[in-house]
Amino acid sequence: MDGPLLAPDERLGDATRTSALPAGPAEFFADLGNMSVALPVLALTLAYVTWRTRQWFPALVALVTMALVPALVVPLQAGLARPGPPPMAPATGFFPSGHTATAAVAYGLCVLLLRAVFRTRATAHGCVVVNAAVGLGLVRQGYHWPVDVVGSWCLAVLLLTAAAWAISRSRRRSSSGTPRR
Template identity: 55%
Template sequence: MFLVPLVVTTWQVAAHGPLRALDERLGRAAYAPSGAAHFFADLGNASVAVPVLAVAVGFALWRRQWRTAAAGALAMAAVPAVVVPFKALVGRVGPPAMAGAPHEFFPSGHAATAAVAYGAAALLLCRRRVWLWAVALLNVAVGFGLVRCGYHWPLDVVGAWALSGALLMCVARVRAGGWFVPTRPSPG
């Protein structure tokens, strides 16, 4: 489910395909930094997002939900472990606002950090889908802020969301009891 958008965005960015050209035009048109855009972009900083997840992991541990807490923490640890080499491999140049920065913008680490931290926190703390929708809207705001401030191109954010979606599916699977659950021998 998340593999297709990740493959398509990576291919288009790396191969300088038509989606990349459209992406860069859209990014330039969206560039208009504001206080609100900076606020939402800052919600993707690890110093903001990771403590939110840490509280959720602590609460899950307090409720003795060891596997789910471990899955949330491992998903967050996987973000830099996957994003950093991915960025080095693709080597995308950033928007004009980031001129002179290293050529490592795809996928967005800030968008991935926000998506996994807030998404995993919601999975650890909440049983109602409405919270997942609220987190999705929060992540759209973070992505919008990153693009609006000129920190990332739109496809950088979309690629990060696809990558994060795969990590969050693992957390959801563990929470649902689909993995790491001991099986009972069948009778008979």
């Protein structure tokens, strides 16, 4: 692999891995990107918001959006075959980061869904902080390069934008009295 971002990406990744950032908290935040953590958080949010709002369409949008994460990430990883950082190399399939995409989309969907119940920006700010910590933890622990994380954030923005559009459209229809299909 070669390109203009390769050298700066490797320098930043190496600097982060060898930095004084504590490994314990970095591993904790990296683990927040695991499906075994992010999916139960999303499931609890789905259940709570569906129960509170009595609307099932936002939950359906969230489920489809979350299902798109592995459907998009796995083929990209296989096709691009980017080698991982030193502890993981020569293994390939690190771009985009599946853990970062899982965390960003799952926790982003939680924020989108909770907007129907709580009218606050604190959840969005918390989501950004958690996802930044997940990305930093993944790079610090040597699981991914920085560009792997940034690529997943870009993918998450696309998926969350589409989900937000679908959810807001359904809420506008249901609040205007127009019958939904």
